[in-house]
Amino acid sequence: MKSIVRSATRRVEEEVREIPQKVSPEDSALKDFVERVKARIVIMGVGGAGSNTITRLNAIGVDSVETVAANTDAQHLLTTIADRKFLLGKELCGGNGSGGDPHIGEEAARESMEELEQFLRGTDILFIMAGLGGGTGTGASPVIAEVGKRVGAVVVSVVTLPFSAEGSKKKEIAMKGLAKLAESSDTIVVVNNDRILDIAKELPLHQAFFISDEIVARAVKGMVELVMKPGLINVDLADLRNVLENGGPAVLSFGESDGENRAIEAVEDALGNPLLEADISGGKAAIINITSGPDFSLEEMEQIVETIVGSLDPTANVIWGARIDESLKGVVQVLLVVTGVASPSVEAALQGEVTEVTAERATRVRVERPTAPRRVVSDRRTVPLAREVREPERDLGLDEL
Secondary structure (H helix, E strand, O other): OHHHHHHHHHHHHOOOOOOOOOOOOOHHHHHHHHHHOOOOEEEEEEHHHHHHHHHHHHHHOOOOOEEEEEEOEHHHHHHOOOOEEEEOOHHHHOOEOOOOOHHHHHHHHHHOHHHHHHHHOOOOEEEEEEEOOOOHHHHHHHHHHHHHHHOOOEEEEEEEEOOHHHOHHHHHHHHHHHHHHHHHOOEEEEEEHHHHHHHHOOOOHHHHHHHHHHHHHHHHHHHHHHHHOOOOEOOOHHHHHHHHOOOEEEEEEEEEEOOOOHHHHHHHHHHOOOOEOOEOOOOOEEEEEEEEOOOOOHHHHHHHHHHHHOOOOOOOEEEEEEEEOHHHOOOEEEEEEEEOOEOHHHHHHHOOOOOOOOOOOOOOOOOOOOOOOOOOOOOOOOOOOOOOOOOHHHOOOOOOO
8 A cells, every 4th residue: 555655646746647648539529518518607797886896806817707797887887897798777877877776776677687688598607796785786686686597597696785984874775685685696695894994994995995806706706616617626516506506695705825734724714704794603505615736635625624514504515626726836725605604684684674783793613623523515416507508609708817
């Protein structure tokens, strides 16, 4: 056994590749088939704040997805960077925005519903990014979520709540919009803007919002890459759908470390994200994706998975994947998606409450290794892909910036 281990280690270090390259007669047909049924993931920013996040996502760079901006403000839409753009409510708003009225935002989306539905047909997963408290993001997002579910997509909404300093009226609008969006989405992630004060209180305003956009964009990018990039241990589209479909309130977070105890520190970084208010304790399902350099060890993998699994419901369906990135030598990155968590804001919104949400903070999970091993992957059910076979040219990619 020792000789086998030594030989395998030497081969990896010397990057010996002795697997013969063979082409079977079925390869060409298989490639065509894979291209036709390739997962279609759409990330749509709704309103001004959502469109800004789409611009940031494109600046970071994300492959094999379609980024879309939908807004009632034609001027803002013109400056947004996206693969596709939809001007909502052309007749109702005339390209001048919704005036901060969510009812106008809703009607604008309904006016454009046919166009949106036609575009979204064949989508497997639809991410909706929006800031709540205004007109377009608050009013149009639930309508777009309804359209997404109607065409068979799993709908994941990632939204921000306004600062308390913006007043009770805006908070009330945001909470009413959150309640509608939570009911229209499979999974919803809430980012409370008041939490930006915890990490960027002294920064200029534009830089503070930049940080918020960056954290949300990187987390969504990481989730997309779960299924769009091959890994050492793959997470496929069916896995992701299993966790996100009817997932309810969720945590979507990203952490990394290059320290001496990088595995645990990366988990702590992900769980300690100050912008996320939900607590993963008792989470019903999760996906853990680990990206690291070639020096990542099996023991470190065990530390990450056991630490997170030990914080969840004992019966939680946990799926994990791992990918090696040669550029990350010495670094460990952890992407964490947990659904079925407790979210104070979502619970308050569904109950029609507005006050006391910003003051209430979720309990941070104490990161420690569990005393007993848990079963990591539960029985998986097969989820049929909610799309028709499409022509390859319909799949839009994002060029490198």
